Amino acid sequence: MPDQSHSPTTDAADTDARAAAAPTASPYRERLWVPLWWWPVGFAIAGLIAAEFHMGAPGLRAWLPYVLMAPVPVWILLWMSRHRLEVAVTPEGTAELRVDRAHLPVSFVARAAAVAPTAKSAALGRQLDPAAYVQHRPWIGPMALLVLDDPDDPTPYWLISTRRPDRVLAALGLPSAG
Known part of the structure; x- marks a missing residue:
């Protein structure tokens, strides 16, 4: 079986390139999350908006606004917390x-x-x-x-x-x- 090792100069160059591209140690990291109490408030607002639509639609369509509005506060609050x-x-x-x-x-x-x-x-x-x-x-x-x-x-x-x-x-x- 032939030897498939790389030459030492290629290995050193690859190692240096990977070290330069690799993420370095981080002595401090913080994500600027929104306060926890905003989450229930966001879901309550989404629920109130869905209830407004629920009142005007009978049958199965009555629950559709709740399903569609549930991910909206999650998306908005995660988007507001994206800063690092x-x-x-x-x-x-x-x-x-x-x-x-x-x-x-x-x-x-x-x-x-x-x-x-x-x-x-x-x-x-x-x-x-x-x-x-x-x-x-x-x-x-x-x-x-x-x-x-x-x-x-x-x-x-x-x-x-x-x-x-x-x-x-x-x-x-x-x-x-x-």
């Missing part, structure tokens, strides 16, 4: 913040702070810079503020919703100034 926040370590060993499709290497962060829920309205109100990157979820109280130091980027800072801003900043290796 992750601090990942790149193959070079540096931390990177990923919020949905946006990513920010920690080397571009000049300073960072946790924004308390009581200061959230001020941070999102008159003090908000229109050029800032904002990822806000109204059902999450605290936020993290990351001020950027990149002359090529017009974005002055990132303001992102997170349930644990201190853990996000610690995973990025940044001291919290808030």
Whole structure:
């Protein structure tokens, strides 16, 4: 039987390519779920809408609105909970913040702070810079503020919703100034 092993140079190149493409370790990961109490409220609203249609249809068609409306709150609440926040370590060993499709290497962060829920309205109100990157979820109280130091980027800072801003900043290796 012939030897089917690969040459060492091919194996090393394949290993390096797989290591670069492989997902790296994540020191922090969070999915921004909607509150649990929204689920019964969503099903109650869907039930009320289905009941309105039920009143106008006799027989078997009377239950059709309930069947059709049952997946609607599930889809809406899962869609609202689709946002993810992750601090990942790149193959070079540096931390990177990923919020949905946006990513920010920690080397571009000049300073960072946790924004308390009581200061959230001020941070999102008159003090908000229109050029800032904002990822806000109204059902999450605290936020993290990351001020950027990149002359090529017009974005002055990132303001992102997170349930644990201190853990996000610690995973990025940044001291919290808030």
